[in-house]
Amino acid sequence: xxxxxxxxxxxxxxxxxxxxxLVLPPGLALAWWLAKFNWPGKTILETLVTLPLVLPPVxxxxxxxxxxxxHGPIGGWLHHTLGLDVxxxxxxxxxxxxxxxxxLLVRAARTAFEEVDGKYEQxxxxxxxxxxxxxxxxxxxxxxxxxLAGILxxxxxxxxxxxxxxxxxxxxxxxxxxxxxxxxxxxxxxxDTHAWLLAGISxxxxxxxxFTSEKLLGRRK
Amino acid sequence: xxSPQLSATFARQFxxxxxxxxxxxxxxxxxxxxxxxxxxxxxxxxRCLAGLERxxxxxxxxxxxxxxxxxxxxxxxxxxxxxxxVPQDYALFPHLTVARNVAYGLSGLSALERTARVTEAxxxxxxxxxxxxxxxxxxxxxxxxxxxxxxxxRRPQWLLLDEPFAALDTPTRLRLRGELRQYLxxxxxxxxxxxxxxxxALALGDSVVVLHAGHNVQHGAGxxxxxxxxxxxxAEVTAxxxxxxxxxxxxxxxxxxxxxxxxxxxxxxxxxxxxxGDVYVCIRAEDVVxxxxxxxxxxxxxxxxxTVRSLAPEGPQVRxxxxxxxxxxxxxxxxxCDELALRPGDTLIALIKTxxxxxxxxxx
Numbered sequence: 001x002x003x004x005x006x007x008x009x010x011x012x013x014x015x016x017x018x019x020x021x022l023v024l025p026p027g028l029a030l031a032w033w034l035a036k037f038n039w040p041g042k043t044i045l046e047t048l049v050t051l052p053l054v055l056p057p058v059x060x061x062x063x064x065x066x067x068x069x070x071h072g073p074i075g076g077w078l079h080h081t082l083g084l085d086v087x088x089x090x091x092x093x094x095x096x097x098x099x100x101x102x103x104l105l106v107r108a109a110r111t112a113f114e115e116v117d118g119k120y121e122q123x124x125x126x127x128x129x130x131x132x133x134x135x136x137x138x139x140x141x142x143x144x145x146x147x148l149a150g151i152l153x154x155x156x157x158x159x160x161x162x163x164x165x166x167x168x169x170x171x172x173x174x175x176x177x178x179x180x181x182x183x184x185x186x187x188x189x190x191x192d193t194h195a196w197l198l199a200g201i202s203x204x205x206x207x208x209x210x211f212t213s214e215k216l217l218g219r220r221k
Numbered sequence: 222x223x224s225p226q227l228s229a230t231f232a233r234q235f236x237x238x239x240x241x242x243x244x245x246x247x248x249x250x251x252x253x254x255x256x257x258x259x260x261x262x263x264x265x266x267x268r269c270l271a272g273l274e275r276x277x278x279x280x281x282x283x284x285x286x287x288x289x290x291x292x293x294x295x296x297x298x299x300x301x302x303x304x305x306x307v308p309q310d311y312a313l314f315p316h317l318t319v320a321r322n323v324a325y326g327l328s329g330l331s332a333l334e335r336t337a338r339v340t341e342a343x344x345x346x347x348x349x350x351x352x353x354x355x356x357x358x359x360x361x362x363x364x365x366x367x368x369x370x371x372x373x374x375r376r377p378q379w380l381l382l383d384e385p386f387a388a389l390d391t392p393t394r395l396r397l398r399g400e401l402r403q404y405l406x407x408x409x410x411x412x413x414x415x416x417x418x419x420x421x422a423l424a425l426g427d428s429v430v431v432l433h434a435g436h437n438v439q440h441g442a443g444x445x446x447x448x449x450x451x452x453x454x455x456a457e458v459t460a461x462x463x464x465x466x467x468x469x470x471x472x473x474x475x476x477x478x479x480x481x482x483x484x485x486x487x488x489x490x491x492x493x494x495x496x497x498g499d500v501y502v503c504i505r506a507e508d509v510v511x512x513x514x515x516x517x518x519x520x521x522x523x524x525x526x527x528t529v530r531s532l533a534p535e536g537p538q539v540r541x542x543x544x545x546x547x548x549x550x551x552x553x554x555x556x557x558c559d560e561l562a563l564r565p566g567d568t569l570i571a572l573i574k575t576x577x578x579x580x581x582x583x584x585x
Contacts, residue, residue, distance in 0.1 A: 119312040122273050125299040126306040127326030127375065137325075141316045 001197070009201060012179040015090065016158035019097035020151065027102055028147070031109035032135070052164075053103040060099055061167025068095060068168065092169035093176050100161050101154035108150025112143035149213040156209035159202065225284025227379065227411070231276035231291070233265060241265045241435040243279070252405055252412045254426030254443070256419070258458055262435040263415040264309070267381050270413065271306045272299030283378065305372030305380045305410070309387050311364050313356035319343070319367050320352040326375040342370040346404070362393045369401075373408055380405075380412040386421060398424050419447060419459065431455050448505055449491075449579050456581065462506035462550035469498045469580075479580060484546035487522045488578035499583040506540065508577035509551035511561060511569050523573040525549070529565050532558070539563075543571060 034046060052060045068075035068086040078084040086092050116139050124134045140147075162180040169176040171185060179202050186195035227248040233241045241262040255263045268274035269289075270281065278291035288297045299306075314322050320339055327335045343349055346366040356364055365385060372380060385401065386394040402425050405412055416422050422429050422443055429446040431439040433454045439446050450456040456464055470478040470485065477490040481502050494500070514526075527545035534540075539558045543549040549571060553563075561569070 117312075119308060119310070120314055122299070123306065123308065123312045124314075124325065126271055126273070126302070126304060127371070128300050128303075128328070129325070130300060133328070138314065 005197070005201075007174075008177065008179060008182055008198070011177075012159055013205075015093045015097060015178060016155050018094045019101060019158050020155055022094060023098045023102050023105055023154065024151070027105040028109055028140075031106045032113050032139070034106070035110045035113035049106050050103045052099055057100060057161065057163025058167055061096060061164035064092070064095060064099060064164065064168045068092065087168060088170045088172065088176065090169075090176060093165055093178060096164040096168050097158040097161050100164050101158045104157050105150045105154040108153060109143070109147045112146025112150065113139060115146065116142045145216045149216040152209045152213040152216070156206045156213075159205055159209075225286075225378065227270070227281075227283050227413075229270070229279070229281045231269065231279025231281055231289065233269060233274060233276045239435050241269070241276075243269075243435075243437050246430065246437050246440070248411065248413060248430075250409075250411045251427035252414055252425055254422040254429045255413060255415045255432055256417065256422045256426075256429050256446070256459070257432030258417060261432040261458070263417075263432055264383055265435075266432065267383050267413060267415050270379070271304055271381050272297060272302045273306075303375075303378045305375065305377035307365075307368045307372050307380075307382045307385060309384045311356075311368035311388070313364055313367055313371070315356055317355075318352065319348065319354050319356070319359070322356065322367055323370045323374055325371060338374050339370075342374040345407075346370050360393075361389045362397055365389065365397065369404070373410065377410065380408070380410045382412065382414045384415050384417070386416075386418070401425065423447065431458055433458050448503075448508070448577065450503060450581065452581055453501055456501065456503050461503045461579075462552070463502075463504040463509075463548070465502045465547045467500050467502040467580075469494055469496055469500055472496055476575065477580065479578075482546035484525060486573070486578050487575045488580050489576050491580050491582070493582040494580060495582075501581040501583070503579040503581060504549065504573055504577065506550045506552035508573060509543075509549060510572040511541065511543075511551055511553065511557075511563075512572060513561065514568070514570050522575045523578065525571040525573070527569055527571045529563055529567045529569065531565055532563060543569075545571070 030049065034042065065087060066072050068078070070076060070079050070085065070087065075086055078086060084091070086095060120138050120142065121134050124138045129137070159178075160180055161178070162184070165176070165178060166181060171177055171181045173185075177185070179198055183195050183198045183202070186192075186198065229243050229246045231243055239260065239262065243266060255266060257263050265274060269276050272288065275296060276289055276291065280290050281288040283302075286297070287295050288302060289295060314325065317325070320343075323339045323342055324335050327338055330338070343352065346369060348363065348366055348370065351359065351363065356367065359367065365388070369385075386397065389397065398421060405425070414425055416425075426443050428441060429443045430437050431446055439451045439455045446455070447459050450459055450461060453464070465481045467479040467481040467486070470480060472490050472494060475490050477488050477494055478485050479488055479500060479502055480486070486502065488502070525545050527543040527549060530542040530544050532539055532541055534555070535552075537555060539553050539555055541551040541553060541558075541563065543551060551571065
């Protein structure tokens, strides 16, 4: 493997990791909220969160492009107040990966939170624990396997993301090009050897992540 | 140590379940047993006291502190009630060691003080050496004691125990019953203990509250409640073995004559008794003494000729079903049974002392 390929793999992993860090706090909060409470309109929020999972990724990318473009409602604000450009930069890659992996994380974490028997949380309260302490010392540790499995799944999904990324970040070598985009590029350039090498690397990482995720879920049963 | 009184009048209705309606329940120091059949609302009542279940209306006061007031919309959450709670399955935190389970409620203390308290609690309950175990690596009896340690190590104002022996096998249960009694005595924390087992109630309770269909129907000393039920519902909940309708004859000097079938019995008079009135006659099986004809002592006033119908062993005791002027059940030790060489069909004399014939007037 050449240094350019190593760089590509490193960049892809960094982007996936960054998107994970971005998605984790709101994703866990949302999952916990969905698992523990009922409120009117909950189903609408559940549907919205899951939508990127079933929508064509290109559509998710298009929506992000609208929102985060320099003239979009969020992108315009970021550009004018912080001088930050998102679209067609590495930030857009992180954003696209985050949007695409959020549903997987939230769904897995929600199930994990729901499986925590409420009796432990109730007992912790009788011992004087407030809600934050209950969450961090009881709920989260008891749900950790399911959450970890969800994180790995979301991570693997991020590494394979194509459609949303190319819409909102483009395919700029060295700047926004991730593994799947590079494979597409290689095929377009008739460089099959290169494409297959990258495909092999992708498959290897994905296998490791999903395998570990399955192991974690299996051990809980 | 004088403990503040817990007083509760409240109701909690479940969408498809029974209503729990507690009326003027007052709990003082010592161990109060909440006794009732399953579904009578014992656990719900306990969870309302713990702050895990919110009543629909009414009031719960602990001394001067309001735990719940429906009219003023006051509600003190569980974490602020300073109550030690032990649920039926103990709910030990499965991801924490024994030591960290016990220390969970001590987060306000210094690390030094915390360790000292945990060590002391584990020693009291004979759990030394198990500090680093996980709950799954403990026996049922050990789990129960860890749950007790976790609930009591904070020295709470009240201790609430939900069927503490339900998850244990019978030999362990009998052994730990005595230990728990001693432990609760030493602690001197006022305790509410839920059970459906009469012997557990008698062994552990300083007083017993009988719950029936969500209502507190009788509160008194254990023996009082179990042998002198105030109404038919309590008699049935406490499983009085013989309940027969009878008619009151003469009432004189605190004694009443009551006829069951054709047999006159002597009983203590109770409030609300009128000559000629209908009553339920309650006789506990363990108060029935059986002898061979001619061998009976003179002290018992009630002598009934009976025939043995059947014998059913119940652990160390034998339940004897008898026929006579009315059906009667006796509970004998196995050795007493052997001594009499009891066989179905035998004719005997059943002796019942006057105070052990309890009357419930029909109207109540």
